[in-house]
Amino acid sequence: MAEAADFPGMTPSPARRWLRRTGALLAGAPLLAGLLQLPAAPAQAVGQTSAKEASDTGTVAVAVDSLTPGAPTDGDTLTVSGTVTNNGKRAVTDAHVGLRVGSALTTRSAIDRAAKRADAITGTDGSEVGGKYVAEFAELTPGVAKPFSISVPVDKLDLGDDGVYPIGVALSGETSAQPWEQLLGIQRTFLPWQSDEADTRTRTTVLWPLMSTVHMTAETGSNAQQTPVFLNDDLAAEIAPGGRLDQLLTLGRQLDVTWVIDPDLLASVDAMTGSYRIRGDGDTTTAGTHQAIAKQWLDDLQDAVTGKEVVALPFADPDLAALAHNGTGVAGSLSQLKAATDVAATTVETVLHVTPNTDFAWPVDGAVDPSIVKVATSAGADKVIARSDSLTENGDLSYTPSAARPIGGGTTAVVADARLSTAFQGDLTKASASTLAVQEFLAQSLELNLQTGKQRSVVVAPQRMPTASQARSLAAAVTTLQGGTWSQSQQLAASAKAKPDPEATTKVSSKSAYPSSPRRQELPRSAFEQIADTQDKLDNFKVILTNDARVVTPFGRAINREMSTSWRGRSTAASTFRQDVQGYLDSLTGQVKLIDKSETKLSGRSATIPVTVQNNLVQGVDHLVLRLTSTNDTRLEIDGDVYAEQPIEVSGGHTTTVKFPTSANVNGQTTVIAQLYTEDGQEYGDAVTFDVKVTEITATVMLVIGGGFLLLVLAGFRMYTQRKRAAAREAEESGEDGENGESTEDAEDGAAEAGEPADGPENPERPDDRNQEESDARTGADDPEQPSDETPDTAAESADPSATGERVDR
Numbered sequence: 001m002a003e004a005a006d007f008p009g010m011t012p013s014p015a016r017r018w019l020r021r022t023g024a025l026l027a028g029a030p031l032l033a034g035l036l037q038l039p040a041a042p043a044q045a046v047g048q049t050s051a052k053e054a055s056d057t058g059t060v061a062v063a064v065d066s067l068t069p070g071a072p073t074d075g076d077t078l079t080v081s082g083t084v085t086n087n088g089k090r091a092v093t094d095a096h097v098g099l100r101v102g103s104a105l106t107t108r109s110a111i112d113r114a115a116k117r118a119d120a121i122t123g124t125d126g127s128e129v130g131g132k133y134v135a136e137f138a139e140l141t142p143g144v145a146k147p148f149s150i151s152v153p154v155d156k157l158d159l160g161d162d163g164v165y166p167i168g169v170a171l172s173g174e175t176s177a178q179p180w181e182q183l184l185g186i187q188r189t190f191l192p193w194q195s196d197e198a199d200t201r202t203r204t205t206v207l208w209p210l211m212s213t214v215h216m217t218a219e220t221g222s223n224a225q226q227t228p229v230f231l232n233d234d235l236a237a238e239i240a241p242g243g244r245l246d247q248l249l250t251l252g253r254q255l256d257v258t259w260v261i262d263p264d265l266l267a268s269v270d271a272m273t274g275s276y277r278i279r280g281d282g283d284t285t286t287a288g289t290h291q292a293i294a295k296q297w298l299d300d301l302q303d304a305v306t307g308k309e310v311v312a313l314p315f316a317d318p319d320l321a322a323l324a325h326n327g328t329g330v331a332g333s334l335s336q337l338k339a340a341t342d343v344a345a346t347t348v349e350t351v352l353h354v355t356p357n358t359d360f361a362w363p364v365d366g367a368v369d370p371s372i373v374k375v376a377t378s379a380g381a382d383k384v385i386a387r388s389d390s391l392t393e394n395g396d397l398s399y400t401p402s403a404a405r406p407i408g409g410g411t412t413a414v415v416a417d418a419r420l421s422t423a424f425q426g427d428l429t430k431a432s433a434s435t436l437a438v439q440e441f442l443a444q445s446l447e448l449n450l451q452t453g454k455q456r457s458v459v460v461a462p463q464r465m466p467t468a469s470q471a472r473s474l475a476a477a478v479t480t481l482q483g484g485t486w487s488q489s490q491q492l493a494a495s496a497k498a499k500p501d502p503e504a505t506t507k508v509s510s511k512s513a514y515p516s517s518p519r520r521q522e523l524p525r526s527a528f529e530q531i532a533d534t535q536d537k538l539d540n541f542k543v544i545l546t547n548d549a550r551v552v553t554p555f556g557r558a559i560n561r562e563m564s565t566s567w568r569g570r571s572t573a574a575s576t577f578r579q580d581v582q583g584y585l586d587s588l589t590g591q592v593k594l595i596d597k598s599e600t601k602l603s604g605r606s607a608t609i610p611v612t613v614q615n616n617l618v619q620g621v622d623h624l625v626l627r628l629t630s631t632n633d634t635r636l637e638i639d640g641d642v643y644a645e646q647p648i649e650v651s652g653g654h655t656t657t658v659k660f661p662t663s664a665n666v667n668g669q670t671t672v673i674a675q676l677y678t679e680d681g682q683e684y685g686d687a688v689t690f691d692v693k694v695t696e697i698t699a700t701v702m703l704v705i706g707g708g709f710l711l712l713v714l715a716g717f718r719m720y721t722q723r724k725r726a727a728a729r730e731a732e733e734s735g736e737d738g739e740n741g742e743s744t745e746d747a748e749d750g751a752a753e754a755g756e757p758a759d760g761p762e763n764p765e766r767p768d769d770r771n772q773e774e775s776d777a778r779t780g781a782d783d784p785e786q787p788s789d790e791t792p793d794t795a796a797e798s799a800d801p802s803a804t805g806e807r808v809d810r
Helices: 002-006 014-036 040-054 108-116 234-239 244-252 263-272 291-305 320-327 333-352 370-376 431-450 468-482 492-497 516-520 525-542 549-562 571-589 699-732 744-753 767-779
Strands: 060-068 077-086 092-101 135-140 145-153 163-175 182-193 202-210 216-220 228-230 258-261 277-279 285-287 310-312 383-387 404-408 411-416 457-460 487-489 592-594 600-602 606-615 621-630 636-638 643-650 654-664 668-678 683-694
Touching: 060 092, 060 163, 060 431, 077 092, 077 135, 077 163, 077 182, 092 145, 092 182, 108 182, 108 431, 135 145, 163 431, 182 431, 202 244, 202 431, 202 468, 202 492, 216 263, 216 549, 216 571, 228 263, 234 244, 234 263, 234 291, 244 291, 244 468, 258 263, 263 291, 263 333, 263 549, 291 333, 310 333, 320 333, 320 370, 320 516, 320 525, 333 525, 333 549, 370 383, 404 492, 411 457, 411 492, 431 468, 457 492, 468 487, 525 549, 525 571, 549 571, 592 621, 592 668, 592 683, 606 621, 606 643, 606 668, 621 636, 621 654, 636 668, 643 654
Parallel strands: 060 182, 202 258, 202 457, 202 487, 228 277, 258 310, 383 411, 600 683
Antiparallel strands: 060 077, 077 145, 092 135, 092 163, 163 182, 216 228, 277 285, 404 411, 592 606, 606 654, 621 643, 621 668, 636 654, 668 683
């Protein structure tokens, strides 16, 4: 048999097989007889194992909704309340809820492991306190929740030395399928036990973040107050009584905490105290109506922060990690962080009338790498709020070191404790979830203090925008902590200045070690490129404005909001916001433009071309230059050159027209380009292109016109000489009466008035007289000799081109 076991493939002989089977049967006979005679108790154990295998969390759900006090001391009475719910298909009878206290946990990791199996049936839970300290139920109907409450003096719990004790709230009972008492459900939590004042208290800094998402747009009204326009009315709901920010304010004012504030939130609420509008569908807006709520919230906040430490983040809380990983390669991105930092202190001082601390940078989740630290300190901050899961301890430290760590370059990393900082994430709307989070937080804090007798400074940096339920849970834990026996409050600035632990790590994790989950939520490079493009357009626009503050301030703050950390997880909304800001800026810059021109005709060698500039803005514009360029200077010159420029200044809501002198050299059509420029040579707006058709008067045409004019002059001269001779003849015959008794002079006058020759149709001219007159006309023999007769009475029309200043057709 040994050979067969040692060497696979070998088969024992039939005799040996018979001997083996006989021996096994004889050995198992007593065991079989014992099993047949066992009472029902062992069957209970089998059934209990089956229940565990079916559901490790038990048939009955136990919820601990309240455990007070959270950190009891000598003489206290512990009260545990909650509900039990039968999730099985059969009723549970003879049930009761009791408390079970386990052995003290000696490490923070042990607390982590116990928290993961808080409702598992299996585990070491110690003996039940029992006696009168139980809650009994005759029957638990399936699907029905029933409340319970147990109060027990702490000295009945048999707690030993100071430490963290797991306490199980367990329900035991019977079912028709398993009619014996068994454990059907349990909920474990932690009981921090510090009977007396600790010899050394941990100095604990709790950050209380007060920030929200982006609410304001870049749009403002055209009135003097520049009425702001909000994306929606969500901020009013947050600051209204019972809203998230209202609860954060109410809770925080009762605690000794460091307020960490986004100045954009203050600016937004402050804007709501006056006239404001809410964006609707399309281009419509509606008037905001929550001025009273905004004023009350700001008044309450001013009272809450008076005498407290206030840390101001850069305006709109820029995403430092995204900027470091995706934005530094885009020109101007770091200058946006500097602008957001510069305006932060002014905003807080103006709204809250307190001087904030602006020395701290806070990357998302406290996750840092060398590039993030470099960016975070580029705008003036010399302290970075990190988290311990980002600066992992690699040494042999048996305790959690103090928060302050010098990481080089004059920068201090203030390392928040990861376990304490993440204790209140997730859904804490249920009282049971909140209670478990509070007790775990307190347990970790006490265990941290018990690690060593050294004085240490610890920082708690929760999530940036906790929900109302998360904030309530955090406040409950901090209230217990600050009233406890092992911790004392400390400001963030003091924690940053505390003496660093020489054995603590000061090495920042590499860029490759940065967590992938937060990296996926960062703004992409394309976002920073769009931000840079918007800034370029703003810079090009503001130089032409007579009051650029009306545009620079709202758009500058809007660009800061485009980099906000609050866009994480909302990439579509972030993209839409950037497009809206840029689109609105484009619409404003488009209000200053050139009026389109149709084809222009130049009738002459020189003329002026008018170009009109329109300004539909409320304010005036100047520092603009209008350039008119000929694409063919051989055919058409602008003021004697290829192009000409004139300065432009237009009042708000007006237009101005400037004229450019031109000269044509050759007939034909030429394309002309009108373009606005800023004084530094940057193109402004779209160019206007139009054609100029030159129809110059040539020398041949002028000769033909001159010849025709000369013939008219000669004809006039002939008529003049004829009348002069006729008058002379009449003078010779004067004094002689006509046949009808009229004088010759009267007859001539009458004939002249009738438009006929003096001779009249009835007395035609004699042939010899006509010949003589024609001869006189050619020789001028009878003309009086006067100097003025040498030139015609009417001067000939000039053949030169028309003078300049002629308005051309459009």
